[in-house]
Amino acid sequence: MERNRGRLVTFEGGEGTGKTTQLERLATFLEARGVSVVRTREPGGTQGAEAIRALLLDGAADRWSARSELLLFAAARQDHLEKVIEPALAAGSWVLCDRYLDSTRVYQGIAGELGLAFVDHLQSTVLGFRLPDLTVLLDLPVEHGLARRSRDGRATRFEQKGTSFHERVREGFLELARREPERFLLVDADRAVDAVAAEIARTVAARFGLPP
Ligand code: TYD
Numbered sequence: 637m638e639r640n641r642g643r644l645v646t647f648e649g650g651e652g653t654g655k656t657t658q659l660e661r662l663a664t665f666l667e668a669r670g671v672s673v674v675r676t677r678e679p680g681g682t683q684g685a686e687a688i689r690a691l692l693l694d695g696a697a698d699r700w701s702a703r704s705e706l707l708l709f710a711a712a713r714q715d716h717l718e719k720v721i722e723p724a725l726a727a728g729s730w731v732l733c734d735r736y737l738d739s740t741r742v743y744q745g746i747a748g749e750l751g752l753a754f755v756d757h758l759q760s761t762v763l764g765f766r767l768p769d770l771t772v773l774l775d776l777p778v779e780h781g782l783a784r785r786s787r788d789g790r791a792t793r794f795e796q797k798g799t800s801f802h803e804r805v806r807e808g809f810l811e812l813a814r815r816e817p818e819r820f821l822l823v824d825a826d827r828a829v830d831a832v833a834a835e836i837a838r839t840v841a842a843r844f845g846l847p848p
Contacts, residue, residue: 641728642724642725642726642727642728642729642730642731643725643730643731643769643770643844644721644725644730644731644733644736644766644767644768644769644770645662645730645731645732645733645768645769645770645771645772645840646732646733646735646736646737646738646768646770646771646772647659647732647733647734647735647771647772647774648735648736648738648739648742648771648772648773648774648809649773649774649775649776649781649809649825650776650778650781650802650805650806650809651781651782651784651785651794651795651802652776652780652781652782652783652784652785653774653775653776653781653825654774654776654784654825654829654832655734655735655774656677656734657829658772658774658825658829658832658833658836659675659732659733659734660675661829661833661836661837662732662772662833662836662837662840663675663732665833665837665840665841666730666732666840666846669841669846669847671729671730671846672727672728672729672730673729673730673731673732674720674724674729674730674731674732675732675734676716676720676721676731676732676733676734677733677734677735678709678712678713678716678733678734678735678736678739679692679693679708679709679712679713679735680712680716681716681720681721681733682715682716682719682720684712684715685711685712685713685715685716688708688711688712688715689712691708692705692708692709692712692793693792693793693794694792694793695793696793697793697796697797699793702744702748702749702750703750705744705748706740706744706750706755706758709740709744710740710758710759710762710763713736713737713740713763714762714763717763717764717766721733721766722766733768736768736771737759737763737765737767737768738771738773738809738812740755740759741755741756741759741808741812742805742808742809742812743794743805745808746804746805746807746808746811746812747801747802747804747805747808767819768819769819769844770819770821770840770843771813771816771819771820771821772820772821772823772836773809773810773812773813773820773821773822773823774823774825774832775806775809775810775822775823775824775825775826776806776825776826777806777826778799778802778803778805778806779799780826781802782795782799782802810822821836821839823835823836
């Protein structure tokens, strides 16, 4: 497989599933094999999108209507795509992104009130739809993830939503993975960090022709 083309790898999952830790572990693995890596996150990744992030995560759970919230996520993603993701891929870097469009499909679409078709329609028409080359889905029982979070002592607007919302989030991600088994790598995140990192590294190396 062609080695010097940029790849977009996204990390998805519910709250407290270890996405940020695993993203860093894969970045280190790739850099040790000579790959240029850009680490980024959503909502955020640019100055403008980080400002939108604060609007989205802080404040009362009912601060935005479902449609307004979706459009804020879309605006943040558009800025991030234009300024960071597309230029990095064009330069041959790999972009590792902590959450991306599947979070919107699940949180606003499947678990939220808008439905998947509505969200996909907006994302494909407005955003032009840059799909990831690989999406790592970290799956964990909801109560384990939320327990990790409450130890961190912070609660965003989304973490304030009840357990049944987060159960729908978990099921929503699993449904997306079932629909696109080629794009998704479903990983059991209820294990030691090292074991999860090793499985992801092994799969990425095999899929993209890198040394193990
Ligand atoms: P963050 O603290 O980054 O969550 P985590 O560390 O679990 O990734 O907060 C991001 C929150 O925003 C998270 O609760 C999921 C939510 N979100 C959406 O609802 N839609 C989206 O499109 C994105 C990117 C995130």
